[in-house]
Amino acid sequence: MKTWNAKPGELDRRWYLVDAEGQTLGRLATQIADTLRGKRKPEYTPHVDTGDFVVVINAEKVGVTGKKLDDKMYYRHSGYPGGLRSRPLREELRRRPTEVLRKAVKGMLPRNRLGRAQIRKLKIYAGPEHPHEAQAPQPLEVGR
Numbered sequence: 001m002k003t004w005n006a007k008p009g010e011l012d013r014r015w016y017l018v019d020a021e022g023q024t025l026g027r028l029a030t031q032i033a034d035t036l037r038g039k040r041k042p043e044y045t046p047h048v049d050t051g052d053f054v055v056v057i058n059a060e061k062v063g064v065t066g067k068k069l070d071d072k073m074y075y076r077h078s079g080y081p082g083g084l085r086s087r088p089l090r091e092e093l094r095r096r097p098t099e100v101l102r103k104a105v106k107g108m109l110p111r112n113r114l115g116r117a118q119i120r121k122l123k124i125y126a127g128p129e130h131p132h133e134a135q136a137p138q139p140l141e142v143g144r
Contacts, residue, residue: 004043005045005048006043006044006045006048006050007048008048008049011043011048011050013051013052013053013121014052014053014138015052015053015054015055015132015135015136015137015138016035016052016053016054016055016137016138016139016140017055017057017130017137017138017139017140018031018032018054018055018056018057018139018140018142019056019057019058019139020056020057020058020059020061020062020101021058021061021062022061022063023062023063023142024062024063024064024065025062025063025064025100025101025104026064026104027142027143028062028101028142029101029104029105029107029108030108031140031142031143032054032056032101032105032122032142033105033108033109035051035052035054035140036051036052036054036105036109036118036119036121036122037050037051037109037118038050038051038052039051047114049114049117049118051118051121052121053121053122053123053135053137054121054122054123054140055123055125055130055132055135055137056101056122056123056124056125057125057127057128057129057130058125058126058127058128059097059098059100059101059124059125059126060093060097060126060127062093062097062100062101064089068089069088069089069090069093070088070089070090071088071089072088072089073086073087073088073089074086074087074088074089074092074100074103097126098124098125098126101124102119102122102124105119105122106119
């Protein structure tokens with residue numbers, strides 16, 4: 001008996017909708033990353049992109065525990081000497097709420113071309129509206 005492996009042309013991609021309001025950032029990000037990788041499917045294959053599309057709404061209302069709003073910092077560097085800039089989570093959520101969740105999920109995906117293909121299937125919106133009604137996304141069961 002041979003081991004079955006998924007092939008890119010044989011997969012059916014589903015669309016899922018996640019409401020981030022009241023969810024904890026890290027716990028939500030792990031559920032989304034597993035769905036993007038395809039680990040919730042029986043035909044999961046580590047070296048093939050078997051994952052589904054995920055649409056996240058209300059990203060600005062995601063929550064964190066403890067003192068992370070003031071203590072967790074987001075860093076970026078301009079490439080020049082002394083060009084390191086930092087911003088706390090509270091300000092990053094105010095300025096770019098979608099990037100907070102995108103960075104959390106991206107850190108849980110592989111660091112190769114497979115991970116880059118998987119992160120492209122993540123669609124994040126700060127408010128409750130999204131332009132993917134035609135795909136009829138199903139609600140994704142995420143634990144609270």
